[in-house]
Amino acid sequence: MGQAKNRGSQAERIAQAQAKIAASKPEKLVCNGCGADVTAIHPVDTRGLRGIEAIWVGQCECGQTTFAASGEPKAVDAFFFALSENSELTLGSQSKDGEQHTTA
Numbered sequence: 001m002g003q004a005k006n007r008g009s010q011a012e013r014i015a016q017a018q019a020k021i022a023a024s025k026p027e028k029l030v031c032n033g034c035g036a037d038v039t040a041i042h043p044v045d046t047r048g049l050r051g052i053e054a055i056w057v058g059q060c061e062c063g064q065t066t067f068a069a070s071g072e073p074k075a076v077d078a079f080f081f082a083l084s085e086n087s088e089l090t091l092g093s094q095s096k097d098g099e100q101h102t103t104a
């Protein structure tokens with residue numbers, strides 16, 4: 001965007017990281033409760049979650065919370081396994097090229 005290169009390399013890195021996360025955002029999640037498309041999707045802080053690139057959470061109008069995660073398959077599996085231990089949460093599926101994870 002034509003800004004000076006010597007200014008805020010850290011800000012640049014943060015911007016790149018945010019862009020990477022934004023690029024992984026699914027267009028929508030599919031609610032496991034009612035099957036509706038959930039388009040109100042928000043990123044979840046993944047600091048401390050090794051191997052996880054991004055986690056998205058969507059709140060369906062029916063009240064179900066649906067998650068999607070991308071990253072290393074093992075880490076994603078571990079994340080969804082941890083979620084499955086929590087009966088209050090319903091797992092969802094993510095439709096995105098090459099990064100599909102369905103637990104239903």
Ligand SMILES: [Zn+2]
Nearest residue numbers: 031034060062
């Ligand atoms: Zn729903």
